[in-house]
Amino acid sequence: MEELTLDHLVLRYCRQIVMQAMDYVRSRMREENLHALRRQVQNVHIEKSELNLTSVIDQEAEDLIVEALRFKFAKLPGVKAYTVFSEELGIQTFPEGASEADADLVVFVDPIDGTEFVEALQGGWSLIAVYDRRENDVIAAVAGDIFLDRIYWASRSGYAECLDFITHSWFRLDGGAQPKSCLAGARVNVLTTKVDRYRALSKQTALMDAIREQDGRVNLSWGSNTIIQVAAGYADVAIEFARGFATYDILPGLYIGLKTGLTILDLHGNPITSQLNLDEIFAAFRMDAKHPKRTPFVAAMNPPLAEQVISLLKTA
Numbered sequence: 001m002e003e004l005t006l007d008h009l010v011l012r013y014c015r016q017i018v019m020q021a022m023d024y025v026r027s028r029m030r031e032e033n034l035h036a037l038r039r040q041v042q043n044v045h046i047e048k049s050e051l052n053l054t055s056v057i058d059q060e061a062e063d064l065i066v067e068a069l070r071f072k073f074a075k076l077p078g079v080k081a082y083t084v085f086s087e088e089l090g091i092q093t094f095p096e097g098a099s100e101a102d103a104d105l106v107v108f109v110d111p112i113d114g115t116e117f118v119e120a121l122q123g124g125w126s127l128i129a130v131y132d133r134r135e136n137d138v139i140a141a142v143a144g145d146i147f148l149d150r151i152y153w154a155s156r157s158g159y160a161e162c163l164d165f166i167t168h169s170w171f172r173l174d175g176g177a178q179p180k181s182c183l184a185g186a187r188v189n190v191l192t193t194k195v196d197r198y199r200a201l202s203k204q205t206a207l208m209d210a211i212r213e214q215d216g217r218v219n220l221s222w223g224s225n226t227i228i229q230v231a232a233g234y235a236d237v238a239i240e241f242a243r244g245f246a247t248y249d250i251l252p253g254l255y256i257g258l259k260t261g262l263t264i265l266d267l268h269g270n271p272i273t274s275q276l277n278l279d280e281i282f283a284a285f286r287m288d289a290k291h292p293k294r295t296p297f298v299a300a301m302n303p304p305l306a307e308q309v310i311s312l313l314k315t316a
Contacts, residue, residue, distance in 0.1 A: 006076065006132075007156040010105075011140040013072035014128045015153055018144040020068060021061050021111060021126040025146050028057055061111035061126065062088045069107060070094055079104055086110060086248050090289060091282055105139075106131040106278060108248040112146075113223035125225050129251040131276060138274045141255040143224050152228050154259035160231060173260040175301030176233025182308055183207075185214035186236040189221040189229055200242035207312040224253025227299045231260035237300040241267055241313055244294030247281050257299055263306045264299040267313060272297055 004012075066084060073082055073094070081098035085091050086109035093100045110127040129141040140155040152173070154160040160173040180186050188211050192198040201208075201218075211218060219235055223245060226238035231253075255274045257264055264272045272295065284293040298313075300306040 007139040011155040014142040017068040127252040138255040141252040154256045160259040173231040179301035180236045181302040183210040189226040189235045189238040223249040227253035227257040244296040246292045263303040
């Protein structure tokens with residue numbers, strides 16, 4: 001039997017963990033549980049309005065993921081320690097007593113990306129990306145669409161793929177049959193749940209006019225989901241310019257998108273890669289956990305479409 005490489009093992013375990021988290025979240029979202037799930041959780045890393053309380057479900061899902069990581073990653077050959085970084089947990093190294101300097105792997109976790117949508121049974125994703133310090137790159141990433149019951153993944157030695165449990169179908173991500181090269185008639189993913197982001201988008205008149213040409217559409221999306229939908233061909237371009245996404249939000253989708261072949265640019269038109277400055281990311285979080293390092297981006301299958309968006313954002 002062929003011996004599995006580290007990235008194959010990591011990918012296998014992360015897929016199992018994400019599927020467990022998805023099942024758990026769906027099972028907890030019954031009406032009789034909602035009152036308890038909406039009670040406030042004290043968390044030094046998160047600051048939200050008292051009218052928009054932090055859900056218990058976030059913490060429960062993260063506890064499940066961290067415990068599963070502790071069980072699964074203990075089996076990884078040659079990996080003595082690993083660091084977990086998430087919005088809920090912060091930065092913590094396992095097993096207990098291990099030094100962060102000894103951790104070869106850094107696991108970025110967002111137990112539920114889009115909690116407000118989960119509470120309304122409208123959406124939400126479970127996200128994991130594993131970074132190898134020795135390789136200075138991601139080696140595996142998994143994103144689970146909780147209520148559409150789909151799981152997306154990519155690894156260092158594999159392809160970007162999807163498994164749909166509802167239709168019992170598998171497919172490789174390729175950006176769609178005819179990815180657009182301009183904004184005319186395009187489907188554009190943006191995050192506009194917060195008023196400030198909606199206002200920022202509404203001011204981009206040149207961009208909006210270009211989208212409107214030939215009846216284009218603006219899609220509501222969030223986190224890694226914005227990029228993954230482009231990779232799967234359900235949207236033409238993903239844009240986040242107003243604030244950027246934290247690393248644990250963007251990294252799974254970023255890596256899956258890059259493995260699909262997407263062009264992903266910063267707002268100056270420079271390529272964004274999945275190689276990270278971990279010291280900078282950790283330092284920013286430790287300095288102010290409520291304001292982690294964030295990454296704005298434009299992602300499209302065809303470079304001219306990404307470049308067009310950049311040019312319009314620059315002139316707005």
